[in-house]
Amino acid sequence: MWENKPVLLLVLATVTILVGTVITMVLPFAWVNTDRDRIETVTPYNPLELAGRDVYIREGCNNCHSQTVRPLVTEVLRYGDYSKSGEFAYDQPHLWGSRRMGPDLARIGGKYPDAWHYKHMHEPKSMVPKTNMPAYAFLERNKVDPDETRHKMDVLGFPYTEADIKALQGKTEMDAMVAYLQKLGTGIDWRKQADSAVVGELVNPFRGDRTAAEAGESLYRKHCASCHGQEREGDIGPELTGLAGMDDGDLFEILYNGLPDGGMPAFSNLGATKNWQLVNYLLQED
Amino acid sequence: METPAYDYRIVRGFVVWSIIWGLVAVLVGVLISFQLCDPDLNLPPFLTYGRLRPLHTNAGIFGWGIGSFFALFFFMVQRLCRTSLWSPGLARFQLWFFNATIIAAAITLLLGYNTSKEYHELEWPVDIMVVILWVIFAINIIMTIIKRREEQMYISLWYMLACLVGVAVLYLVNAAEIPVSLFKSYSAYAGTNDANVQWWFGHNAVAMVLTAPPLAVFYYFLPKSTGVPIYSHRMSIIAFWSLIFMYLWTGAHHLLWTPVPDWVQTLAMAFSVMLIAPSWGSVFNGYLSMQGEWQQMKSNYLVKFLILGITFYGLQTLQGPLQSIRSFSAFIHYTDWVPGHVHMGTMGWVSLVLFAAIYYLAPYLFGRKVYSIGLANLHFWLVLIGQIIYSISMWIAGVQQAGMWHATNSDGSLTYTFMETLVEMYPYYWVRAFSGIIYLAGVVVFLYNLYMTAKKGEPAEQLAQQAN
Numbered sequence: 001m002w003e004n005k006p007v008l009l010l011v012l013a014t015v016t017i018l019v020g021t022v023i024t025m026v027l028p029f030a031w032v033n034t035d036r037d038r039i040e041t042v043t044p045y046n047p048l049e050l051a052g053r054d055v056y057i058r059e060g061c062n063n064c065h066s067q068t069v070r071p072l073v074t075e076v077l078r079y080g081d082y083s084k085s086g087e088f089a090y091d092q093p094h095l096w097g098s099r100r101m102g103p104d105l106a107r108i109g110g111k112y113p114d115a116w117h118y119k120h121m122h123e124p125k126s127m128v129p130k131t132n133m134p135a136y137a138f139l140e141r142n143k144v145d146p147d148e149t150r151h152k153m154d155v156l157g158f159p160y161t162e163a164d165i166k167a168l169q170g171k172t173e174m175d176a177m178v179a180y181l182q183k184l185g186t187g188i189d190w191r192k193q194a195d196s197a198v199v200g201e202l203v204n205p206f207r208g209d210r211t212a213a214e215a216g217e218s219l220y221r222k223h224c225a226s227c228h229g230q231e232r233e234g235d236i237g238p239e240l241t242g243l244a245g246m247d248d249g250d251l252f253e254i255l256y257n258g259l260p261d262g263g264m265p266a267f268s269n270l271g272a273t274k275n276w277q278l279v280n281y282l283l284q285e286d
Numbered sequence: 287m288e289t290p291a292y293d294y295r296i297v298r299g300f301v302v303w304s305i306i307w308g309l310v311a312v313l314v315g316v317l318i319s320f321q322l323c324d325p326d327l328n329l330p331p332f333l334t335y336g337r338l339r340p341l342h343t344n345a346g347i348f349g350w351g352i353g354s355f356f357a358l359f360f361f362m363v364q365r366l367c368r369t370s371l372w373s374p375g376l377a378r379f380q381l382w383f384f385n386a387t388i389i390a391a392a393i394t395l396l397l398g399y400n401t402s403k404e405y406h407e408l409e410w411p412v413d414i415m416v417v418i419l420w421v422i423f424a425i426n427i428i429m430t431i432i433k434r435r436e437e438q439m440y441i442s443l444w445y446m447l448a449c450l451v452g453v454a455v456l457y458l459v460n461a462a463e464i465p466v467s468l469f470k471s472y473s474a475y476a477g478t479n480d481a482n483v484q485w486w487f488g489h490n491a492v493a494m495v496l497t498a499p500p501l502a503v504f505y506y507f508l509p510k511s512t513g514v515p516i517y518s519h520r521m522s523i524i525a526f527w528s529l530i531f532m533y534l535w536t537g538a539h540h541l542l543w544t545p546v547p548d549w550v551q552t553l554a555m556a557f558s559v560m561l562i563a564p565s566w567g568s569v570f571n572g573y574l575s576m577q578g579e580w581q582q583m584k585s586n587y588l589v590k591f592l593i594l595g596i597t598f599y600g601l602q603t604l605q606g607p608l609q610s611i612r613s614f615s616a617f618i619h620y621t622d623w624v625p626g627h628v629h630m631g632t633m634g635w636v637s638l639v640l641f642a643a644i645y646y647l648a649p650y651l652f653g654r655k656v657y658s659i660g661l662a663n664l665h666f667w668l669v670l671i672g673q674i675i676y677s678i679s680m681w682i683a684g685v686q687q688a689g690m691w692h693a694t695n696s697d698g699s700l701t702y703t704f705m706e707t708l709v710e711m712y713p714y715y716w717v718r719a720f721s722g723i724i725y726l727a728g729v730v731v732f733l734y735n736l737y738m739t740a741k742k743g744e745p746a747e748q749l750a751q752q753a754n
C-alpha cells in the first residue's frame with residue numbers, strides 16, 4: 001500500500017527513525033548533566049584556557065588525541081583515573097575523539113611542567129624523537145584577542161573578572177594552549193589519590209649490580225633525558241648528579257610517585273623493577 | 287510508448303564534479319597517510335594533519351559520495367518514475383550551489399574553521415549552505431516521485447526517500463549551535479550529551495549516506511547490468527524497514543566504556559548485533575539474484591564491481607557488529623583497526639558500487655560506449671588491491687597496537703610506553719600509504735577511461751533514447 005504512496009512512505013519512515021532516536025538520544029538528557037552526575041570541584045574554563053581550547057579545536061588536535069579514559073585496568077595505569085560524566089559538563093563541544101594516534105589527553109593537566117609543553121609544542125621531535133606529531137611553533141606568533149575571548153565567555157555564560165581579560169593582553173596562542181592542557185582532567189583531585197602506596201619495605205634488589213645500572217641508563221635515555229638532559233646536566237628538571245648519598249628508598253619513591261607539585265611525573269607504570277634499575281643508575285657516580 | 291524527455295545533462299554535471307572531488311579526497315588521503323609516516327610533511331599552519339584529515343573525510347563523503355548520489359538519484363528517479371525531473375532549473379542551480387558549498391567547505395576547513403564534530407565539521411554558515419542544498423534536492427526528488435507515471439515505487443526509491451528524511455533529521459539536530467562570530471560557534475549540547483548526540487548523528491550518517499543510497503544504487507544497477515530481476519521483493523521490504531528502524535539505536539557503540547549511561551551503550555550493542563539481519567538481507571538478495579548468472583562475474587565487468595561491492599558491505603556489516611561488543615571494543619577502539627573498517631566501507635563498498643554505476647551511465651552521458659573494457663578491468667584490480675592492502679595492514683596494525691597497549695608485566699605494570707607502541711606502527715603506515723598510491727593509480731585509470739570515452743568512444747546513439 002505504502003509502495004504506491006510516497007508521502008505515506010516518508011511519514012512512516014520518519015516515525016520509524018524517531019523511535020530509536022527518542023529512546024537512545026533524547027532520553028539520556030534526563031540523566032546527564034543533572035544532579036545525578038554533577039561534580040562540585042569541576043569548574044568552567046577561565047578566559048585563557050577557553051582561548052586555548054578553541055585553538056585545540058581549530059588545529060584539529062582531536063583527530064589524533066582522545067579525551068576520555070575508559071575504566072580499563074591498563075588504561076587507568078597509563079593515563080590516570082577513568083573519566084566521569086560530570087567532568088565534561090562545561091565542554092561545548094565535547095572533545096572525546098575517536099582515534100589515538102597520540103596518547104589520551106583527558107588527564108594531561110599537571111603531568112608535565114609548563115616548560116615541557118612549550119618545548120614539545122614548538123618541536124615535538126625535540127622531546128620525543130620518533131613522534132609523528134606536527135610542530136606548532138607558529139602558535140607563538142599569534143596573539144589571543146581579549147575582546148573576542150570576552151565575547152565567547154559571555155556566550156557560554158562562564159564567570160570571569162576584568163582582571164582575567166586584562167591579563168590576556170600580550171598572551172600568545174601558545175600560552176593559551178598550555179594553560180588549557182594544564183587544566184585538563186584536574187577537576188577532580190585524582191593525582192594525589194592515585195599515589196600508589198609502595199607495598200612492603202623498600203629494599204633495593206640490585207644494590208651494586210652493574211647490569212641493572214646499565215639497564216637503568218637506557219631507561220633514563222628513553223624516559224628522563226628530555227627533561228633532565230642527556231648527561232643528567234639538567235634542563236626542565238634539575239641536574240641529577242651527586243645523588244650517590246641519597247637513600248635508595250627515597251629515590252625510588254620520587255621516581256615511583258613523582259613530585260606532582262614540582263612537575264616531576266610519576267613512573268609507577270614502569271613497574272618496580274625498572275624503577276629500581278633507574279635508581280641504581282642514578283646512584284652511580286659518573 | 288512515448289519516451290519522456292529525460293534530463294541527462296544534469297546527471298553528467300554531477301558525475302563530472304563528484305569525480306573531481308573524489309580525486310581530491312584520494313589525493314589528500316595519500317598525503318595524510320604519508321604525514322603519519324613522516325611529520326615533516328606537515329606544512330603549518332594550513333596543511334597540517336589536524337586540518338587535512340577533516341578535508342579528506344568531507345571531500346570523500348560529501349564531494350565524492352553525496353555528489354555521485356545526486357547524479358544517480360537524478361538518473362534513477364527519472365527512469366523509475368518514467369518522467370522528467372520536476373524542475374531541471376532547480377537541479378542546475380543545485381549543481382552550481384553544490385560546488386560552491388564544497389569549495390567553501392575546503393577553504394574554511396584549511397583555515398581551521400571547524401566545529402570539531404566528526405563528519406559535521408563545517409561551521410554554521412557552511413552548514414546553512416548544506417541545508418539549503420539538501421532541501422532543494424529533496425523537493426526535486428519528492429516532487430518528481432509524486433508526479434511519476436509508474437504506479438509502483440521500486441525498492442531504490444524507498445531507500446532514496448529514507449535517505450532524504452534521515453539526513454535532514456540527523457543534520458539539523460546535530461547542527462544545533464550558538465554562533466559567536468562569522469566562523470565560530472559552540473555546540474548547544476555539553477559534554478556527555480554532546481557526545482551522545484554526535485554519535486547518534488555519526489553512526490546514522492553511515493546509515494543514511496554510506497548505506498541507504500549505495501543500496502538504492504545497487505538495487506537499481508545490479509538488475510540493469512545483469513538483465514535479471516532482484517531475487518525477492520518481500521525480502522527487500524523486510525530488510526528495508528528493519529534496517530531503518532534498528533540503525534537509530536546504535537550510535538553509542540562509538541562510545542562504549544565512556545561516561546555515556548550504561549543502558550544506552552547496552553542497547554546500542556544489542557541493536558548493532560541485530561543489524562546483521564537486515565544488512566545481510568540485502569547481501570543475500572544480491573547474491574541470490576545472481577543464481578544461474580555467476581558466469582557474468584567473468585564476462586561482465588559491471589557485475590564484478592557490484593558483487594565485490596556488496597561483498598564488502600556484507601563483511602562490513604559483520605565486522606561492525608563485532609566492534610560493537612563491549613569486550614571487543616575495549617580492545618580495538620581508538621586503534622588503527624577502525625580506519626581498516628572505515629576504508630573497506632568507503633573505498634570498497636561505496637566506491638565500487640559508484641564506479642559500476644558511472645560506467646553504466648557513460649553511454650547515456652556521453653552518447654558513447656565505454657572506451658576500454660580492458661582499462662575498466664585494470665581499474666577494478668588496482669582499486670581492489672589497493673583497498674585490500676589498506677584494510678588488512680590496518681587490521682593487523684590495530685590488533686598489534688591493542689595488544690601492546692593492554693600488555694602488563696607480572697608485577698602489574700605496563701609493558702610498553704605509548705611511544706614504544708607507535709614505533710611499531712610505522713611499517714604499517716608505510717604499507718598503507720603505498721596501498722593508497724595503488725588505489726590512486728586505479729582512480730587515474732578510471733578518469734582516463736572516462737575521458738577517452740567522452741572523446742573517442744564508439745557512438746551509442748540508440749542507448750540514450752532507449753526507454754526504461
Ligand code: HEM
Pocket residue numbers: 098404488492496497536539540558559561562565599602603604605606607609610615618619620624627628630631632635636
Ligand atoms: C551493521 C553495520 C555496521 C555496524 C554495526 C558498524 C559498527 C561500527 C562501530 C562499532 C564503529 C566504531 C569503531 C570504534 O571506533 O571503536 C564503526 C566505525 C565506523 N564505521 Fe561502521 N559499522 C557498520 C557498517 C558500516 C558501513 C556499511 C560503513 C560504510 C562505509 C561504515 C563506516 C564506518 C565509519 C566511517 C566509521 C568511523 C567512525 C569514526 O570513528 O569516525 N560502517 N562502525
Ligand code: HEM
Pocket residue numbers: 098099101311312315316318319339342343346347350351622624625628629632633636637718719721722723725726
Ligand atoms: C587512496 C585512498 C585513501 C587513502 C590513502 C586514505 C587515507 C586515510 C587516512 C590516513 C585516514 C586517517 C586514519 C587515521 O585516523 O588514522 C583516513 C580517514 C578517513 N577516510 Fe580515507 N583514505 C582514502 C580514501 C578514502 C575515501 C575514498 C573515503 C570516502 C569516500 C575515505 C573516507 C575516510 C573517512 C570517513 C575517514 C575517517 C576514519 C575514522 O574516523 O576512523 N577515505 N583516510
